Amino acid sequence: MTREHWGSKLGFVLAAAGSAIGLGNIWKFPYVAGANGGAAFVLVYVLCVIVLGVPIMIAELVIGRHTESDPVGAFKLMFGRSGWVVIGYLGVVCGFLILSFYSVVGGWTIGYIVKSVSGGMSSLTNVETAKNAFAQFIHNPYEMIAYHFLFMAACAFIVIRGVKNGIEWWSKVLMPLLFILLLVLIVKGVSMKGGMAGVSFFLNPDFSKLTVDAVLSALGQSFFSLSLGMGAMITYGSYLSRKERILQSAMYIVLLDTLVAILAGLAIFPAVFAMEMAPDKGPGLVFHVIPAVFANMPYGQVFAVVFFGLLFIAALTSGISLLEVVVAWAGDERGWSRTKAVLILGGAIFAMGVPSALSFNVLEGNTVFFGKTFFDFIDALTSNYMLPIGGFFIAVALGWKYGLDKTIHELDPDTRIISLKELWAFTIKFVSPLLVALVFIVNFLGR
Numbered sequence: 001m002t003r004e005h006w007g008s009k010l011g012f013v014l015a016a017a018g019s020a021i022g023l024g025n026i027w028k029f030p031y032v033a034g035a036n037g038g039a040a041f042v043l044v045y046v047l048c049v050i051v052l053g054v055p056i057m058i059a060e061l062v063i064g065r066h067t068e069s070d071p072v073g074a075f076k077l078m079f080g081r082s083g084w085v086v087i088g089y090l091g092v093v094c095g096f097l098i099l100s101f102y103s104v105v106g107g108w109t110i111g112y113i114v115k116s117v118s119g120g121m122s123s124l125t126n127v128e129t130a131k132n133a134f135a136q137f138i139h140n141p142y143e144m145i146a147y148h149f150l151f152m153a154a155c156a157f158i159v160i161r162g163v164k165n166g167i168e169w170w171s172k173v174l175m176p177l178l179f180i181l182l183l184v185l186i187v188k189g190v191s192m193k194g195g196m197a198g199v200s201f202f203l204n205p206d207f208s209k210l211t212v213d214a215v216l217s218a219l220g221q222s223f224f225s226l227s228l229g230m231g232a233m234i235t236y237g238s239y240l241s242r243k244e245r246i247l248q249s250a251m252y253i254v255l256l257d258t259l260v261a262i263l264a265g266l267a268i269f270p271a272v273f274a275m276e277m278a279p280d281k282g283p284g285l286v287f288h289v290i291p292a293v294f295a296n297m298p299y300g301q302v303f304a305v306v307f308f309g310l311l312f313i314a315a316l317t318s319g320i321s322l323l324e325v326v327v328a329w330a331g332d333e334r335g336w337s338r339t340k341a342v343l344i345l346g347g348a349i350f351a352m353g354v355p356s357a358l359s360f361n362v363l364e365g366n367t368v369f370f371g372k373t374f375f376d377f378i379d380a381l382t383s384n385y386m387l388p389i390g391g392f393f394i395a396v397a398l399g400w401k402y403g404l405d406k407t408i409h410e411l412d413p414d415t416r417i418i419s420l421k422e423l424w425a426f427t428i429k430f431v432s433p434l435l436v437a438l439v440f441i442v443n444f445l446g447r
């Protein structure tokens, strides 16, 4: 069977950007930045994106197109049956685990769309009531599981249709919509009274807040946000035709992702400060502050639908990429049909997510996992450890073991900036692995 390919370059870039841009940008980035001192964190984050994100993004796309395979198959093709294949498996497992809790939050966005449409949000005029409403919402185990199920079903619906007619088609419709909605919200946010204090919190660094933990979080966040370290970009790269330029595409994807993270900060923090709320309130941040902002404004209900619609779209295009990694593995390595893989593995991921959905109600306060709830544990395990470790080994595998000489031709052949290739080769061999290792070592010594 010939491998399916993306229909166009734009389609590929939007699908990959759709994978990168997600809850990580709009829901997670603002609260992680808020909890870690704002602008100082943003600075370290952007640094991680430039020195680690870009080279590893290129590396994953190169591996994907070179092998035309899922992450496990890619490592098998490059290294035969050796220990290196473990990195591929680690990636597939990581995709499975991330989607299990990601889908729970994706479900919250569906719940909030329903609430906004039904007018249930207009009474949440201050942060206190909005906070209580959110607490009540996540305290209901049945609702949590039902919305988690709906989100997984939406991902499954798209992934079953395949790469071109499913993932690419939907990304091409949804991503431009996301940009427009975000711009509308920023204009609204910065024009609010007191909103500028939020902009300055987000853009003026206070380095005293920059702990070792904050640096590790920035590292983890950059991998998570760019969908790196688990082979999502290997998988998307495997559907990329030979004529597309990887360097250029990678730049677009990283730029778009970083732009949306910054724009999301610019949309959220002015609102946080205008509502006189502390910026470090954790996972509930956007669910507390945004409804309160909208309840106080004309046509607020419409804006609320727009915002949570935006969050849902962002989550959906990322969710499908997570599912695609696992489905591509089952198809390539196990010979399963797409439909069979989506139904069985999607079902298994749903089941795995149930304890995460229950972490806010039935299992609340149950912190047997290193002092964390199941949800927080899976989140920290994957984002802060599995992804950076995966990224480290991807860089080492390509830069040291497989050899760049065999893959450098995958990079834009007619690029006029030859030194860009060399810069990438140097970074992927030395800078990226060393930096990830350094952050881990400092982190362990610091404990």
Ligand code: PFF
Pocket: 019, 020, 021, 022, 023, 024, 025, 095, 098, 223, 224, 225, 226, 227, 228, 230, 231, 232, 233, 318, 319, 321, 322
């Ligand atoms: N990049 C997505 C986000 O920022 O929400 C999350 C994600 C998708 C992580 C795909 C990893 C991945 F492979």
